[in-house]
Amino acid sequence: MDSVLVVGGTRFIGRYTVEAFRDAGYDVTMLNRGSHDDPFADDPDVAHVQGDRRDRATLESARDEVEPDAVVDCVAYFPADVREATDVFADAEAYVYVSSGASYGEERVPKREGDTALKSCSEEEATTDSAETYGARKAEGDRAVFAAAEDGVRAMAVRPTVVYGPHDYTERFAYWVDRVDVEDRVVVPGDGLSLWQMAYVEDVASALRIVAEEGTAGEAYNVGDEHAPTLGGWIDLLAETCETGVETVGATARDLAREGLEPQDFPMYRGSPHVLDVTKLRDLGWSSTPHRVALQRTVDEHRANDRTGRKYGPDREREAALLATLTE
Template identity: 60%
Template sequence: MTQALVVGGTRFVGRHTVTELRDHGYDVTIFNRGDHENPFADTDVEHVQGDRTDDGDLAAAARAVDPDLVIDCVAYHPREVRTATRIFDDAAAYVYVSSGAAYGEEAIPKREGETALCECTDEQATDDSTASYGPRKAEGDRAVFDAAAEGCNAMSVRPCNIYGPHDYTGRVDYWIERVSEHDRVLVPGDGTNVWHRVYVEDVARALRIVAEDGEPGEAYNVGDRRATTLDELVEGVATVLGESVEIVHAGPRELATGEIDPGEFPLYRDYPHLVSTAKLAGLGWDSTPHEAALAATVDQYLESDRDGSEYGPARADEERVLGVLDTL
């Protein structure tokens, strides 16, 4: 396989995937609408403009590029996966970027082929809400499995919460901003919450490895080798920044004094979310050490014009909670 097509390719996962593929000798073309700045505009990466939700545009891209390998970073509805697997049914590999949110059963850890996926109604399949995200990704996985059964070399990769340079979601930005700007950081619960995260460069490497060595019809989880608690994330950010902060824990009753719901905090989840990565490791994949991944994430945030203060609870509400806790 030498010619790769990345559907998406300019923002976050796609951007790192393009770099990963180029670093391993692939000729890469990106296919997207061109709504965002193209970081590869001055390189040999080709750009085909079009809307991946338009079947004609996607088919035209397939004819123009004739890819050996397709990485689909922006398939958010199952219909898009079914269309893509039909259009690219003769590619050596089609890899769908799914999500750990596709799992509908709470288990520790979540394992491919063992932990049940979300069900997806017809209404959810066409919805754009956050609530339907997991069901839509799960139905996309099932579309991959069906396509593989019909002879398409289709596979799925399920990342958990992705972080790293150029992350536009603001989930980690919030915690970097709090540590960099404040001496006291409010953390919901007791700080031992675990919502498995994964470094974006490791996701890109997983996509390439699965495309090269994965089995059609299979799904592969991807997450950091070492899962960290929310307290450990805050402490890790403080270490990178060279800051000393006080972590202050607050339960639902204390948070209610600031009219804050625990779920407002980025990367907080009441029940632990942990995925097994043994299946992917069996293909030779490994993850970047957490300290190095977090350092690269923080460094790029500091170089950017992003401001994590726009995410999570308002600082004024947090200060109200901190004030109440000081009186206890």
């Protein structure tokens, strides 16, 4: 394969996917609406097609203009998007759908492709754009990939768990980077043992390239860090990276309730462990970036931008009041 069309490509996972294929020597074209700043606007090695990926005519025009060997679909948020794209790009050598670990419908540790059941998806959920339907829509997109493969399309899915790294516009992880980098003491819900495996963004991008090159049609591939620290472990790693001495103070659900909070108000908290088995992806030659390397890049970029993540967690005034009661 020599050429790739990245559907999306300006924000976070898409941005790093463009870089991964470009740096591997591919002819890269991005397809997007042009509604966000384009980090590759002045890059002569990245071509651009503007249009709405939900418009079939746009997809067909991009196909005919680019004739891509591979298609990586970073912004297929509805099952219909996947069905349309696998039809339009049926003759490509590879179609890779960015799915999600949220597509799993069972609480298993770890969650395995082909073993752990996916979420069901009703007709209403398939067309409803909300956080509550996100996992169901991604699961139905996976099923669309499997159906396309049965029809002869070399279509595959990659399921990242929650993604972190530089340029993360969601700011979920930024909340903890900011707290550790700025404050001396922080509240951690529970005992800090909340376990939610994460995936470094560059590793997700490399997984998409490797699956395009080496994956098997009709298969899904989990991607996440090969080591999954607890929330408390992440804070310790961040403190080491930021070179700060932060004190963590655990708070039970009852403690939090006194300030009108609950554990789920803190980013990256999960009541039950969420861990994806990445054996299938490793068997293709993939590996994850060491945490100290990934976090140094993340912290360096965090300090250069204005994304703090503070609006996605408890405000500091409320946290300080809670700290005062917990350490009396």
